[in-house]
Amino acid sequence: IPVDPFDLVVIGATGDLAQRKILPGLYRRHLAGQMPPEARILGAARSDLTEAAFRAMVADALAAHVDAAKQHPAEIAAFLKRIGYVAIDVSGAAGWGALKAALRPDVVRAFYFSVAPGLFGELAERLHEHGLATPQTRIVVEKPFGRDLASARALNATLAAHFAEHQIYRIDHYLGKETVQNLMAVRFANILFEPLWNAQYIDHVQITVAEAVGVGGRGAYYDKSGAMRDMVQNHMLQLLCLIAMEPPWHFDPDAVRDEKLKVIRALQPVPAPDIVRGQYVARDPAPGGAGYLHDAGNPASRTESYIALKVHVANWRWTGTPFYLRTGKRLRARTSEIAITFKEPPHSIFDDARGWRENVLVIRLQPNEGINLKVMIKEPGPGGMRLVQVPLDMSFATALGEDGTDIPDAYERLIMDVIRGNQTLFMRGDEVEAAWAWTDPIIAAWEARGDRPQPYDAGSSGPEDALMLMHRDGRRWREIR
Numbered sequence: 420i421p422v423d424p425f426d427l428v429v430i431g432a433t434g435d436l437a438q439r440k441i442l443p444g445l446y447r448r449h450l451a452g453q454m455p456p457e458a459r460i461l462g463a464a465r466s467d468l469t470e471a472a473f474r475a476m477v478a479d480a481l482a483a484h485v486d487a488a489k490q491h492p493a494e495i496a497a498f499l500k501r502i503g504y505v506a507i508d509v510s511g512a513a514g515w516g517a518l519k520a521a522l523r524p525d526v527v528r529a530f531y532f533s534v535a536p537g538l539f540g541e542l543a544e545r546l547h548e549h550g551l552a553t554p555q556t557r558i559v560v561e562k563p564f565g566r567d568l569a570s571a572r573a574l575n576a577t578l579a580a581h582f583a584e585h586q587i588y589r590i591d592h593y594l595g596k597e598t599v600q601n602l603m604a605v606r607f608a609n610i611l612f613e614p615l616w617n618a619q620y621i622d623h624v625q626i627t628v629a630e631a632v633g634v635g636g637r638g639a640y641y642d643k644s645g646a647m648r649d650m651v652q653n654h655m656l657q658l659l660c661l662i663a664m665e666p667p668w669h670f671d672p673d674a675v676r677d678e679k680l681k682v683i684r685a686l687q688p689v690p691a692p693d694i695v696r697g698q699y700v701a702r703d704p705a706p707g708g709a710g711y712l713h714d715a716g717n718p719a720s721r722t723e724s725y726i727a728l729k730v731h732v733a734n735w736r737w738t739g740t741p742f743y744l745r746t747g748k749r750l751r752a753r754t755s756e757i758a759i760t761f762k763e764p765p766h767s768i769f770d771d772a773r774g775w776r777e778n779v780l781v782i783r784l785q786p787n788e789g790i791n792l793k794v795m796i797k798e799p800g801p802g803g804m805r806l807v808q809v810p811l812d813m814s815f816a817t818a819l820g821e822d823g824t825d826i827p828d829a830y831e832r833l834i835m836d837v838i839r840g841n842q843t844l845f846m847r848g849d850e851v852e853a854a855w856a857w858t859d860p861i862i863a864a865w866e867a868r869g870d871r872p873q874p875y876d877a878g879s880s881g882p883e884d885a886l887m888l889m890h891r892d893g894r895r896w897r898e899i900r
């Protein structure tokens with residue numbers, strides 16, 4: 420279904436995110452027929468480029484970042500016709516008049532802030548000062564949204580001085596992932612799971628976001644951030660919220676975000692023994708590159724490229740069920756999943772306990788999106804009642820055919836939601852602040868102690884102590900593969 424006509428201004432259009440994700444994503448939406456003929460995309464950045472030069476740049480970005488099967492020359496040409504370019508100076512006055520003149524008054528207007536986070540507040544001010552912010556205007560703000568509670572509050576206050584909350588779209592691209600949204604469908608469109616979805620029946624939850632890549636060219640940014648700020652405060656907490664939240668009364672932006680906020684507020688402080696931080700080291704010869712200290716360009720760095728935490732949600736539903744979170748760079752494989760391990764049945768009527776395992780519901784976010792429920796059955800054959808665990812395995816690709824493989828990228832879905840004016844998959848200001856309010860004391864405590872992250876081998880499953888974090892509770896992490 421096509422969205423309403425729009426002018427989307429991508430500020431920072433020559434940057435990495437715009438070239439890798441935003442512009443290719445917009446092309447895919449164009450190809451899917453979701454853009455009405457009147458939809459236009461304006462690149463804006465500091466470089467003094469002609470429109471033709473910018474279009475050539477976009478053509479290169481599409482060639483590099485869109486599947487070959489989707490590169491149709493006629494469609495690419497039609498897409499490029501939608502594109503314009505204006506050079507602007509975010510900190511000065513240049514270009515804003517031209518940008519204003521290029522925009523139409525009667526269509527949806529959105530500005531995507533794909534710039535350094537230090538410029539978010541200034542950009543909002545400029546838009547206002549130069550009369551570009553109409554009541555219909557939406558702004559899309561990338562992460563990181565602040566680096567602690569104080570900076571997030573200050574940024575919220577600056578944005579709020581120029582835009583109403585319903586105009587502000589704070590992106591967490593994890594919320595745009597297909598399976599992440601599916602979490603809500605699985606929970607709230609089936610009767611099967613919800614009655615068991617609590618501490619009485621769930622032993623624990625594991626959330627893993629493992630990456631095979633290192634911090635590579637982003638070392639300078641990453642070293643000031645670390646896994647806690649880069650992944651846990653936003654993506655991992657959002658996943659936790661979707662699992663832990665109460666059913667919203669309706670699939671409505673504020674109803675969903677109210678429930679997520681309650682979960683974040685119920686998070687307990689995490690004591691030192693429940694946190695493991697790591698830093699990857701590369702043994703020579705390193706097949707995938709150098710170690711973290713080299714990648715970060717900081718031989719004295721104490722920033723973590725891995726973190727595992729045991730988290731408690733202190734409310735009626737979850738007290739007694741820990742959530743184990745882990746994320747890291749240069750791990751064995753790229754895999755993101757949520758695994759919900761149920762408790763043992765209260766009584767076993769079978770003598771054969773050998774093959775017995777708990778039920779586990781695994782939601783695979785990437786790669787190979789799907790859902791896997793491990794159940795016990797009788798091992799076939801005449802050998803008596805022997806139990807064996809088997810997967811009820813549903814990959815989107817097999818269950819949905821073509822539709823299951825052609826999953827839109829998180830960014831393209833979220834940008835279309837901005838145009839539609841749907842904030843369900845965007846973070847509200849109070850949510851971001853609550854997430855920092857939980858994160859800040861955890862970071863402050865390890866900084867005050869002067870903790871050093873533990874080394875782990877690049878290509879491994881992370882530091883040894885992370886295994887212990889679960890072993891000591893009589894549990895184990897699922898394998899990263």
Ligand code: BG6
Nearest residue numbers: 562592628630649650654755785
């Ligand atoms: C980003 C982080 O938000 O998410 C990166 O800044 C990380 O460090 C990325 O690599 C992971 O996203 P995805 O979609 O590849 O899992």
